[in-house]
Amino acid sequence: MEEIEIIHSIRKFNRNYVRSIGLLEKTFLNTGYSLTESHILYIVKEQGKTTATDINKVLNLDEGYLSRIIKKLISNSILTKEKSEDDKRVFKISLTERGIKEQQKLDELSSVSVAGIISHLSLPEQEELAHSFNNIMRLLYGE
Amino acid sequence: MEEIEIIHSIRKFNRNYVRSIGLLEKTFLNTGYSLTESHILYIVKEQGKTTATDINKVLNLDEGYLSRIIKKLISNSILTKEKSEDDKRVFKISLTERGIKEQQKLDELSSVSVAGIISHLSLPEQEELAHSFNNIMRLLYGE
């Protein structure tokens, strides 16, 4: 296979996939959260008590933008922050009770959405699909 | 493989890929065009003389939004429109000379960007990658 074909395959995928799966829409699965917000909540769930900086090691957002999103999520009682003991520049961020529930709801909705997208496939086909996605992850990000 | 693992694989990919490849950024590859604008130009190149409706069969944007983007691209001399003969509600849209050049530039930049992303891989790995992307395209969209 020539490089031009390889690039062509990837670009074709890029054009189609992101849009078809709704990742460009302003609100994520009509939840009232943006894709970025839902990613932040996912990361806070994963990392437990964390910091804006640590969140941004994953997301690489504009710092000011991230700060504002966190502020908003705090004012909506989804997140809380407390000043760190050892480094007074830092705020420890975590999910509130309500935040945990909301995150789980988003998680569930996301899974249902993906389930819908692959529902027309047989189980072997779904497995093949997962295998291809895993393959890409491994090749691009080494995991 | 269980369904939950399959869904997990896909969601993991979704979380990582879109962001890593820069498809969420406001301007596409620092070109001054948005991702959506560059998709529109790509489609007009592919379809030749076409219409807003036909573009939107691919992109599914808000009609008003698409109308405005086209308007902007026309005022920047990237696109032109002329009233259709047979259906007077319809405008035929096409690339101007300048539009053709701009589209080619975007095309080239996009390819270079993808080339960069896969540059750390060996050719066999790149082929495997392309194969995985093709596989996903086939399974999800039947091509």
Add this chain to the structure above:
DNA sequence: ATAAATACTTGATATAGGCAAGTAAATTTT
């Protein structure tokens, strides 16, 4: 002839995202 559907436009508004400057605390340099 009337109603309904299609193709496109416009107004108003929300939200996402980007850039730059600024504060405060920690770390490094000299």
Add this chain to the structure above:
DNA sequence: AAAATTTACTTGCCTATATCAAGTATTTAT
């Protein structure tokens, strides 16, 4: 140990992206 630099986060200001609803003109269906 004072000065300079870096790090963590915030705020102001702005633009672009996207959404929703209503409106016009033309075509198709009843």
